[in-house]
Amino acid sequence: MEAELAKRIVDGLREAGVNFVTYLPESRLSQILALMREDNSFRLVPVASETDAVSIAVGATLAGKQSACYMECTGVYVSCYHLLVVAEHLRVPVLLILSHLGGFDDQRNSFHYALAGVKLIPHLEALGIEYKVLDNGENLGAKIKNAVRTMNALRLPVALIFTGEFTV
Amino acid sequence: MIRYECLELLAPRITDQLVVTSQSGQRIEWGHLCKHEGNLLLGEMAAALGVGIGLALALPQRRVIVLESDGSVLLSLSTLATLANLDPPNLAVFVFDNETYSGTRISEPTATAGKTDLEALARGAGIARAVTVQDLGSFKKEGVPALAEKGLRFIVCKVKESLAHREIPRPDIDLVENKYRFVRYLEQTEGRPNPFIGRG
Numbered sequence: 357m358e359a360e361l362a363k364r365i366v367d368g369l370r371e372a373g374v375n376f377v378t379y380l381p382e383s384r385l386s387q388i389l390a391l392m393r394e395d396n397s398f399r400l401v402p403v404a405s406e407t408d409a410v411s412i413a414v415g416a417t418l419a420g421k422q423s424a425c426y427m428e429c430t431g432v433y434v435s436c437y438h439l440l441v442v443a444e445h446l447r448v449p450v451l452l453i454l455s456h457l458g459g460f461d462d463q464r465n466s467f468h469y470a471l472a473g474v475k476l477i478p479h480l481e482a483l484g485i486e487y488k489v490l491d492n493g494e495n496l497g498a499k500i501k502n503a504v505r506t507m508n509a510l511r512l513p514v515a516l517i518f519t520g521e522f523t524v
Numbered sequence: 525m526i527r528y529e530c531l532e533l534l535a536p537r538i539t540d541q542l543v544v545t546s547q548s549g550q551r552i553e554w555g556h557l558c559k560h561e562g563n564l565l566l567g568e569m570a571a572a573l574g575v576g577i578g579l580a581l582a583l584p585q586r587r588v589i590v591l592e593s594d595g596s597v598l599l600s601l602s603t604l605a606t607l608a609n610l611d612p613p614n615l616a617v618f619v620f621d622n623e624t625y626s627g628t629r630i631s632e633p634t635a636t637a638g639k640t641d642l643e644a645l646a647r648g649a650g651i652a653r654a655v656t657v658q659d660l661g662s663f664k665k666e667g668v669p670a671l672a673e674k675g676l677r678f679i680v681c682k683v684k685e686s687l688a689h690r691e692i693p694r695p696d697i698d699l700v701e702n703k704y705r706f707v708r709y710l711e712q713t714e715g716r717p718n719p720f721i722g723r724g
Contacts, residue, residue, distance in 0.1 A: 373719065376582065401581060401610065405602035411571050412606070415544075415578020418564070418707055420718045423578075441568045442575065446703050449720050508720045 357522050361493050362387035365453075365518075368500035369424065370397045374451060376421035377401065378409035382428035384455035384464070384523045389426075406431030410438040410513075413450045422504065424451035429458070429476045429517070432483075439483055439513055449507035449514070452485070456519035461491050463523045476517070485513050491520025525660045526686040527620040528553050533664065534589075534618075537671050538562075540713060541587040542579055542706075546572040546596040548627065549689035550620055554591060556692045561709035565695055565702055570600035573607065573617060580612035583714070587614050589671060594621040594636045601645065607676070608650030616670040616677040622685045631685060642680045654678040 365388050369377070377392060378401040392398040399421070403409045406427045413423035425431075432439070432454065443450050456462055458473020465473065480487050486506060490499060500516065507514035527550060535558040542562045545551045551567045566572050576590035597604070597619055607615075623637035636642060646654035653675060657663045663681060670677040697705070707718050 378578075399581065402606075403602075404605040404609075405600075407570070407600060408574050408577075408603050408606040411574025411603075412578040412581070415575035415580075416582040417578075417720060418575070418703065418718075419579050419582035419710060420714065420716065421582045422719055438571060438574070442566070442571045445568070445699055446566075447700050448703070508722055511720065 357385060357387060357524055359387060361522060362391060364493055364496050365500070366391040366395065368497040370395065371497055372501045372504040373422045374424045374504065375399065376413065376416045376423040377426055378403050378413045378423070379426040380406050380409060380428070380431060382455050382457065384428070384457055384462075385426070385453070385518055406435035407438045410435045410450065411442050414442050414446065414448045417448050417450060424453055426453040429454045429456050430472045432476060432479055433472070436479065436483060439485065443513045444484065447511040449511055451503055451507055452513055452515035454515055454517045455523065456489070456517045457523070459517075459519050461519040461523070463520070480515055485515055486510065487515035487517055489517045489519060490522065493521060525658075525663065525681070525683055526688065527622065527681070527683045528686060528688045529660060530618070530620065530663050530667065530681055530683065531557050533660075533668055534671060537668065541589050541671060542583070543589045543591065544572045544576045544579065545591045546593050549686075550591050550593060552689040552692050552694050555695035561705055563702070564706045567699065569596045572596065573600065573603045576615060576617070577603070577607055577610060577612060580615040581610065583710075584612070584614055587616070587672065588612075590615065590617045592617060592619045594619060594623060594634045594642060595625050597642060598635055598640070604646055604649035604651065608646075611676055613675050617679065618667060618670075619678070619680045620683050621680050622683050624685045626685050626687075643678075646678045646680070651676065651678045654680070656680040656682060658682045
């Protein structure tokens with residue numbers, strides 16, 4: 357991903373009010389971590405599993421933070437129990453920042469990733485999680501703001517799925 | 525010692541702490557003993573500890589208490605490593621280890637009935653102040669002060685399986701109602717609105 361795109365993601369998150377980000381590092385969007393680490397607007401919380409990412413983000417949201425979980429799309433499979441029985445059951449908004457590793461537009465796709473990638477959307481739909489697929493940086497800030505507004509209105513997790521230009 | 529006896533010692537000492545409970549019996553017993561608006565009676569396995577960590581990180585000025593069970597912690601062992609490295613100094617975790625999956629119709633052994641030691645797992649994950657208490661005297665000495673003192677505490681309470689919770693009426697508020705009560709309590713005591721509640 358070009359450095360400018362990474363910067364625009366982080367700018368967009370900040371401008372949308374996101375201030376608490378749990379994460380398990382992955383390969384496609386990883387430049388955003390260094391940017392967020394240098395930015396006092398964000399509390400960055402490393403976790404050992406995406407399950408922790410979801411439950412910790414839920415706790416922070418209840419405490420008044422605007423929370424996001426940054427993870428590879430496979431993290432949705434790992435954390436689906438927590439998405440369902442904690443975030444959805446309690447009706448707590450959390451922004452899922454997902455790299456669509458293995459998806460159609462993943463520019464670094466391979467046999468390692470493809471199966472996990474093509475199951476993402478059906479999985480989110482089965483969980484009832486609204487999502488938006490972003491394959492380029494057009495109106496990026498507005499799309500991030502829309503996602504945050506939507507999750508707060510629904511009181512549910514919402515996913516932004518980054519693919520295409522974001523996976524170069 | 526049984527869990528209810530431990531909870532009876534904790535409940536009257538709750539002031540402005542935030543208390544998150546795990547599954548089933550302890551949720552029912554705690555909801556019966558303590559009507560505190562800062563209770564979040566989650567009732568889901570493997571979730572209370574993570575939610576408690578999030579509360580503790582977001583509200584470093586508040587003491588957060590997590591009431592967990594052996595089965596629940598075993599289901600989410602990654603959380604121990606996450607917790608150890610985040611090391612929130614305002615969090616106390618009580619794990620009531622009855623060595624049993626004790627549901628309404630089952631009583632099956634957990635791994636702690638065999639070879640698994642939750643204190644050793646916590647220490648291995650990096651939680652320095654992990655202890656095991658075996659009786660009420662030790663619980664009073666090691667457990668009760670953790671409600672108020674600073675530092676991350678992880679207290680494994682070895683308890684006998686008890687079916688006391690089956691005789692107690694279950695909490696009559698659902699999870700979403702509990703969430704709003706909890707968030708409104710936080711808004712009131714922290715003096716600021718929660719952004720996701722927003723205006724209608």
